[in-house]
Amino acid sequence: GEEVGVGVDIWGIKLFFPSPQTIYHQTVNLYDNLPTLSEVSSVIQEWMNPYPNQAHVTLNPTSSSPAGSSNLVSMDMITYSQSQGLRGSSEDRMDEQMMGLSYLPYTSSCLSSTTSSGNPHHNHGSNLQEFSPPFILPTMRAPVAKRSISKDSAEYRLRRERNNIAVRKSRDKARRRILMTQQRALQLQEENQKLQMKIGQLSQELDTLRHILSQQHLPGSEEGAAGVPTV
Amino acid sequence: GEEVGVGVDIWGIKLFFPSPQTIYHQTVNLYDNLPTLSEVSSVIQEWMNPYPNQAHVTLNPTSSSPAGSSNLVSMDMITYSQSQGLRGSSEDRMDEQMMGLSYLPYTSSCLSSTTSSGNPHHNHGSNLQEFSPPFILPTMRAPVAKRSISKDSAEYRLRRERNNIAVRKSRDKARRRILMTQQRALQLQEENQKLQMKIGQLSQELDTLRHILSQQHLPGSEEGAAGVPTV
DNA sequence: GAAAATTGCGCAATAC
DNA sequence: CGTATTGCGCAATTTT
Structure with a gap:
């Protein structure tokens, strides 16, 4: 699979987003004012708009227009239980960690390099499939294709x-x-x-x-x- | 090469030490009381003791006793100009970085895994050969062999x-x-x-x-x- | 728009 | 043995 991003579970709705860091940033910055379910659903509509069918769309390495046609979508679910920006907004314990909760493994796969044999940096560890915490949605933006650059x-x-x-x-x-x-x-x-x-x-x-x-x-x-x- | 560690230049004496982080820690913790040249040379004697000949000694993956015989030495020089722990002890600029100084690339290579195809994580970038700042020596300890573990x-x-x-x-x-x-x-x-x-x-x-x-x-x-x- | 800065992450060495 | 820290490189992103 050539998916880039993370799968998340928002109030039972499974979604795949590119760019895990964006999601994390948004989560970190906004985790104290969670959106309502209606807000989420409207955002989902906005998000799903360019891709009415949820089928895979293969990455097109030669596409040059970044803001152009859709070129990266995968509905494969990738585990993502961040839990860092979501720990209750009440300072938690401030001294020690919460109970058994959190820090579950989270996997993000990267685009394999186009020419090199590819150092599989972010290797896929365990293939857990659990989705747990609710999630903030990132600002909506169509995923852009990376310019393919040889690692050599x-x-x-x-x-x-x-x-x-x-x-x-x-x-x-x-x-x-x-x-x-x-x-x-x-x-x-x-x-x-x-x-x-x-x-x-x-x-x-x-x-x-x-x-x-x-x-x-x-x-x-x-x-x-x-x-x-x-x- | 299968060298592990860093090469440093101490008052013109080129040395190779395993475990770059150890050196870094020592440097960070002790950079404000640099040793005298005589101290350094005695330490060098101590360090060189188990290896009177400076030839390569190949790693023995099957050796089990960690504190046993010497099993890891390479005199290949690896660039290491850390410069972080060496920035003058007078708070520097506290706002911006020093002049053009520092943050030169530094490369450390790792033991390749024994069975797996090996993800060359710490890949060698440029092969610069400069050694610049004086360096604190780490506490002397014979390098220990890692237990070979398959990455798979x-x-x-x-x-x-x-x-x-x-x-x-x-x-x-x-x-x-x-x-x-x-x-x-x-x-x-x-x-x-x-x-x-x-x-x-x-x-x-x-x-x-x-x-x-x-x-x-x-x-x-x-x-x-x-x-x-x-x- | 491109270079520099920031950041989450995994890895390995190490500290505890 | 374990978990906790930490420097590092990578890649995605943000800032400049």
Whole structure:
């Protein structure tokens, strides 16, 4: 099979979507306002529109117009139980994982390379067929065909190498950002403690002064109008 | 070649170490206290000890004792310019990357599987041969042979699938931890502002009271002893 | 539109 | 033995 994407089960309706990451992104970003069933069904209509028949449509590697005719659909169901963006919106346990729930294997198959013998990177592991959690639908867009690029080509290697460098750089940046945030949090916590202490000191001073003033004024018994401000 | 590990250049001395990640970890953890040249050379002696001749020693897949005889050495140099753990310890730019420096491609090849046709996962990209930054040595330990496991075996797939689940779980946890830290930092920042404001208020109150007291005492000209405390 | 950056994922080494 | 972490490359996607 040359399917690209994931099969999902939305309120009992099995669907196949290309581009698992898109779905994941949408899920991650929107998992806190799930659509209603009617919204889902309307979106399904929109989605199914270009492909009224649910038959397979083989990928056409030579098609050049990306937004043109349909060229990639497979109704083969692929397991996809993401569960990450769907863990209840109430912070979960924040310390440990949920009960036995979740992190079930999920398989996505890739387009095999067109010329090379193909390093089957995302190999299909177990062929489980369960669909569990409800799912957010991705924004609707017709699947586009990839430009077929030989994995042996120098251009491919160049692209890969450049991307690898970018990935390392990006992750390094992320690591530093995380570290910085942690340090900032610690710093703020320290500062908070100092500020709390200072507030304590000032409050005590205020109490002392108020006490002194009250002692001065109470025995004298008059002029209560110009008293201690209580802002 | 069936080499596993990375080649590094330490003060001009080219070495090959197995397990790139070990080196990376050591580098990350220790990059702020680089060893002296004498330390390095003694470590090199220790490292070279089991292998006085620098010839290739072929991997023996049937050897069962992990801590037993030497079974994995290759002096083929593999490019390794990590540069991540070596970015100056002064926070760098904290916003953007350094100048043209770093993130050069780095290649590590893996043991090919013994029975399966072998998915060449970590494929060798460009065959650059440059060695640049000085490097921390890993803790010395004789390389151990991996138990040869067929990639087709059900056990392998089981292990992989379990690890994949663990990985997803771990990353989910990390994501939540990061989010939590960010939120905490924001929260602390808000709290800080409030505290600062409160300190401002209290200070102003104090000033007012001090002013009042000074007004009361200065015109009367005496009894300066029981004055305003200046804690 | 193309290059760079980001991100989910699986793999393998390793840490625990 | 196990699970948990982590660096890495890949590919899909997003950002610039």
